[in-house]
Amino acid sequence: MSKPDSRAETAARIRHLLETEGDAVAENTRGFNRGRHEAVRELEDYEALKSEARAIKEDAIERLPELIDDLREAVEANGGRVYVADDAADANAYVREVVDGGTVVKSKSMTTEELELNEALEADGAAVTETDLGEWVLQLADEAPSHIVGPAIHKSREGIADLFAETFDLAGEDRPETAEELTRFARERLLRDIREADVGVTGANFLAADSGTMALVTSEGNARKTAVVPDTHVAVAGVEKVIPTVEDLAPFVELIGRSGTGQDITSYVSLLTPPVASPPVDFSDLESPIAASGTAAGDGATEAHPDREFHLVLVDNGRLAMREDDDLRETLYCIRCGACSNSCGNFQSVGGHAFGGETYSGGIATGWEAGVEGLDTAAEFNDLCTGCSRCVPACPVKIDIPWINTVVRDRINRGGDPGRFDPLVEGLTPDDETGGLDPSKRLFGNFDALAKLGSATAPLSNWGASLGPVRAAMDRWLGIAPERDLPTFERETLVDWFESRGGPRVSEGMARREAVVYPDTYTNHVAVDRGKAAVRTLEALGVRVHVPASTAVASGRAPLSQGMVETARGKAERCRNALLAEIDAGRDVVVIEPSDLAAFEREYERLLPEADATALADGCYEVLEYVYGLLENGADPAGLTAAGDSNATGGDDDNGDCDDRDIDDDRDRDDGDGITVAYHAHCQQRTLDLEAHTVAVLERLGYDVTTSETECCGMAGSFGYKSAYYELSMDVGEPLAEQFCDADRVLASGTSCCEQLDALLGPSTEGSTEHPIEAISPPEG
Amino acid sequence: MSSDTLSAFVAGAEDHHASVHRSAPDAVAGTVADLIDPPAVGVRLPDELDLPEGVATDPTPAELDAANTGISAARLAIADYGTVVLESDAAGSEAVSLFPERHVAVVRAGDVVPGMREAMAALGDRLRDGASEVLATGPSATADMGDLVIGAHGPRDVEIVLVEDRDE
Numbered sequence: 001m002s003k004p005d006s007r008a009e010t011a012a013r014i015r016h017l018l019e020t021e022g023d024a025v026a027e028n029t030r031g032f033n034r035g036r037h038e039a040v041r042e043l044e045d046y047e048a049l050k051s052e053a054r055a056i057k058e059d060a061i062e063r064l065p066e067l068i069d070d071l072r073e074a075v076e077a078n079g080g081r082v083y084v085a086d087d088a089a090d091a092n093a094y095v096r097e098v099v100d101g102g103t104v105v106k107s108k109s110m111t112t113e114e115l116e117l118n119e120a121l122e123a124d125g126a127a128v129t130e131t132d133l134g135e136w137v138l139q140l141a142d143e144a145p146s147h148i149v150g151p152a153i154h155k156s157r158e159g160i161a162d163l164f165a166e167t168f169d170l171a172g173e174d175r176p177e178t179a180e181e182l183t184r185f186a187r188e189r190l191l192r193d194i195r196e197a198d199v200g201v202t203g204a205n206f207l208a209a210d211s212g213t214m215a216l217v218t219s220e221g222n223a224r225k226t227a228v229v230p231d232t233h234v235a236v237a238g239v240e241k242v243i244p245t246v247e248d249l250a251p252f253v254e255l256i257g258r259s260g261t262g263q264d265i266t267s268y269v270s271l272l273t274p275p276v277a278s279p280p281v282d283f284s285d286l287e288s289p290i291a292a293s294g295t296a297a298g299d300g301a302t303e304a305h306p307d308r309e310f311h312l313v314l315v316d317n318g319r320l321a322m323r324e325d326d327d328l329r330e331t332l333y334c335i336r337c338g339a340c341s342n343s344c345g346n347f348q349s350v351g352g353h354a355f356g357g358e359t360y361s362g363g364i365a366t367g368w369e370a371g372v373e374g375l376d377t378a379a380e381f382n383d384l385c386t387g388c389s390r391c392v393p394a395c396p397v398k399i400d401i402p403w404i405n406t407v408v409r410d411r412i413n414r415g416g417d418p419g420r421f422d423p424l425v426e427g428l429t430p431d432d433e434t435g436g437l438d439p440s441k442r443l444f445g446n447f448d449a450l451a452k453l454g455s456a457t458a459p460l461s462n463w464g465a466s467l468g469p470v471r472a473a474m475d476r477w478l479g480i481a482p483e484r485d486l487p488t489f490e491r492e493t494l495v496d497w498f499e500s501r502g503g504p505r506v507s508e509g510m511a512r513r514e515a516v517v518y519p520d521t522y523t524n525h526v527a528v529d530r531g532k533a534a535v536r537t538l539e540a541l542g543v544r545v546h547v548p549a550s551t552a553v554a555s556g557r558a559p560l561s562q563g564m565v566e567t568a569r570g571k572a573e574r575c576r577n578a579l580l581a582e583i584d585a586g587r588d589v590v591v592i593e594p595s596d597l598a599a600f601e602r603e604y605e606r607l608l609p610e611a612d613a614t615a616l617a618d619g620c621y622e623v624l625e626y627v628y629g630l631l632e633n634g635a636d637p638a639g640l641t642a643a644g645d646s647n648a649t650g651g652d653d654d655n656g657d658c659d660d661r662d663i664d665d666d667r668d669r670d671d672g673d674g675i676t677v678a679y680h681a682h683c684q685q686r687t688l689d690l691e692a693h694t695v696a697v698l699e700r701l702g703y704d705v706t707t708s709e710t711e712c713c714g715m716a717g718s719f720g721y722k723s724a725y726y727e728l729s730m731d732v733g734e735p736l737a738e739q740f741c742d743a744d745r746v747l748a749s750g751t752s753c754c755e756q757l758d759a760l761l762g763p764s765t766e767g768s769t770e771h772p773i774e775a776i777s778p779p780e781g
Numbered sequence: 782m783s784s785d786t787l788s789a790f791v792a793g794a795e796d797h798h799a800s801v802h803r804s805a806p807d808a809v810a811g812t813v814a815d816l817i818d819p820p821a822v823g824v825r826l827p828d829e830l831d832l833p834e835g836v837a838t839d840p841t842p843a844e845l846d847a848a849n850t851g852i853s854a855a856r857l858a859i860a861d862y863g864t865v866v867l868e869s870d871a872a873g874s875e876a877v878s879l880f881p882e883r884h885v886a887v888v889r890a891g892d893v894v895p896g897m898r899e900a901m902a903a904l905g906d907r908l909r910d911g912a913s914e915v916l917a918t919g920p921s922a923t924a925d926m927g928d929l930v931i932g933a934h935g936p937r938d939v940e941i942v943l944v945e946d947r948d949e
């Protein structure tokens with residue numbers, strides 16, 4: 001829980017990781033993420049494969065007890081043994097008995113990390129060696145994995161070279177330096193251990209219930225040696241790894257490498273139906289042939305080799321309870337590809353040592369740690385999920401990871417310390433939460449109440465909030481970063497403005513369509529100009545626009561991002577009542593703030609009856625999506641501001657922190673109308689696949705559009721306002737600043753993205769980042 | 782197998798740092814011989830395909846350790862990925878294909894299927910009968926040491942001999 005002291009500690013820990021591991025993690029995860037984008041682009045049926053994979057997992061988890069029985073039967077028919085372990089101690093006890101103090105080689109397995117199997121075996125005097133090169137590095141360094149697929153991505157080549165030199169006392173010519181030399185050294189060293197091992201321990205990526213086949217997905221080949229050289233193989237896997245049939249493996253094999261590291265397939269996908277037919281390789285007897293004399297390819301391939309022993313340990317450890325939990329169940333669909341980590345702005349900056357729990361890291365870790373370790377462990381890092389939703393399209397089994405994080409945050413909130421700090425924000429917080437909620441969360445979750453008060457008392461509220469002592473108190477008690485500019489409340493709200501100018505201006509008879517511009521909290525109280533621009537634009541395109549006071553109802557997105565699910569539900573119900581009335585009256589609902597649109601389209605199905613959520617989602621449009629639709633259907637853009645119009649040039653800002661500005665300037669001015677706009681679509685807008693509409697409209701009006709390559713600007717709603725996370729937020733935004741600092745004009749779809757870009761691009765561009773609607777709207781007056 | 786599928790297989794293999802060498806059945810021994818970096822270990826090939834002289838079949842662990850080349854048969858190949866499907870068998874194909882720095886895989890053109898789905902359909906009953914297979918695509922690789930390195934625990938070099946009957 002973030003109390004004042006631990007906020008400072010959190011900030012310090014994050015700063016340390018940014019400095020020590022951030023660069024290596026950023027380079028690797030961003031590389032994986034780019035690889036994923038490219039690799040899935042080559043797949044014609046990517047969305048269909050994801051749906052198929054999801055359906056297989058849904059069915060498998062639904063029928064899990066039955067499939068475990070089938071799997072047991074198949075493995076035992078082959079001559080192997082199956083043990084279902086209730087918890088870590090139970091699983092470890094079984095493996096300890098098999099290993100019996102012998103020597104063990106292991107292929108990378110997060111499940112054995114979860115069990116802390118190595119420590120349990122070593123307690124019996126067993127020698128345990130990790131053979132995955134990354135895992136081995138961590139074993140030598142005595143560190144925990146920082147990524148579920150690339151466990152040592154936080155370590156530099158130089159760091160590994162030093163580690164090897166120190167551990168094995170290597171100097172001069174013996175000291176490996178290059179990646180090639182380090183790999184060679186590791187290969188030879190590890191081969192010695194593999195040759196001498198009594199037992200090979202692996203995980204399993206998938207287990208087919210119909211055949212007893214396990215799939216191991218690797219590129220190094222260590223899993224093959226680990227499983228096949230020693231005569232005894234122990235496979236340890238969570239019960240959720242079971243799928244019905246071997247044919248069901250096909251979509252997963254096509255998706256897992258692409259999603260994880262951007263490889264279309266890993267070098268090896270072993271489909272082992274153990275005990276396998278391969279003869280063990282007995283290096284204690286160098287001169288006897290491995291196989292029986294005279295055997296040929298394919299001989300005996302369907303029979304277990306008589307010297308082989310195989311044990312499958314299926315681990316429950318909280319999973320069967322997760323299966324009964326409506327919100328955590330989806331976690332069990334996870335195939336541990338790491339795509340959620342790689343696509344996450346915060347993870348890209350700090351890695352799994354900050355964004356992770358006892359074992360698992362990244363977006364899905366909240367679900368795993370809550371289910372396997374408990375809420376306390378999940379609470380330590382859950383706030384690093386900003387709900388930006390960029391992991392949602394990345395997940396190959398379509399898990400709604402932000403929702404899992406929201407639910408777990410809600411459960412953590414409710415487990416809080418009742419009474420503490422409550423009086424501080426009392427009166428401002430008409431919410432449905434229990435006592436003990438962190439005051440910072442309570443404040444951000446009730447931003448609409450604050451905004452109403454702020455507008456009503458402006459400009460006094462803005463002046464008061466800018467005072468040094470007030471900011472210090474806000475930092476101390478509410479965790480609001482003193483470095484971050486606060487929103488400036490407008491005295492005249494959008495609703496007031498619309499009413500005072502006399503309501504709709506397009507007559508009913510002339511109207512192409514009727515629409516309500518949804519006055520979300522920010523547009524209504526802070527970014528009022530953006531709302532006015534939307535109204536003017538739609539009117540210029542022949543839409544009869546309304547902004548009724550009845551629709552100035554908060555969507556519930558703010559409390560949702562703080563994990564205040566019941567408060568969000570209450571707001572969602574009020575918002576639905578207001579907006580469905582408009583839709584029923586034949587009006588379209590046009591939404592400016594992407595996070596509110598995301599609430600209507602993605603999250604209301606969790607908060608409202610299905611029919612209401614569907615009706616609302618069907619009746620709502622993002623503002624530029626709506627403009628795009630109007631233009632496509634023949635509306636005349638003549639009244640809008642195009643790139644060539646004089647007031648469209650915002651181009652002479654001197655963005656001082658761009659070193660190569662001159663070069664790019666020349667290039668940019670050679671084409672189009674000479675106005676380059678850099679456009680950053682809000683993360684949720686991209687998840688909803690709406691970026692292209694904005695780009696199309698801007699291009700139609702003559703702008704040269706550069707879009708952002710980053711997944712997230714780092715702000716994600718309230719995240720960058722929080723003292724503990726301010727520096728991380730700025731670090732996440734750094735690549736965006738680098739990409740955009742040459743642009744004539746910077747546009748962003750979300751309020752918080754605009755604030756973040758202004759902060760990132762420096763004082764010379766203060767206040768200059770605008771919503772795209774402001775770039776195209778007809779002039780005022 | 783259609784020539785499109787075979788060309789796709791060659792392209793897929795090359796994309797994954799493996800090379801494909803086309804050969805008539807009676808020329809396999811010669812084709813393989815050209816690809817060997819001695820000493821070589823191997824598994825007797827099916828369908829009366831011959832290995833060249835000097836390949837140690839029924840290898841001992843010492844021979845396996847010393848070998849620079851391992852020769853084995855592939856049961857199937859997947860054109861989309863340039864993958865060869867290696868079978869775990871009593872002859873020790875798994876070890877032969879895995880320990881030496883160079884792996885030479887021999888696969889019949891008639892056993893090349895277009896995609897993953899066809900491969901899994903072809904393997905389903907075989908796996909249910911108790912067989913084990915490795916979908917092997919290119920050489921082993923790792924990026925754990927700070928850069929992509931070809932050849933981690935497995936072979937660094939993969940050569941595929943594609944056996945085409947005259948009527949194929």
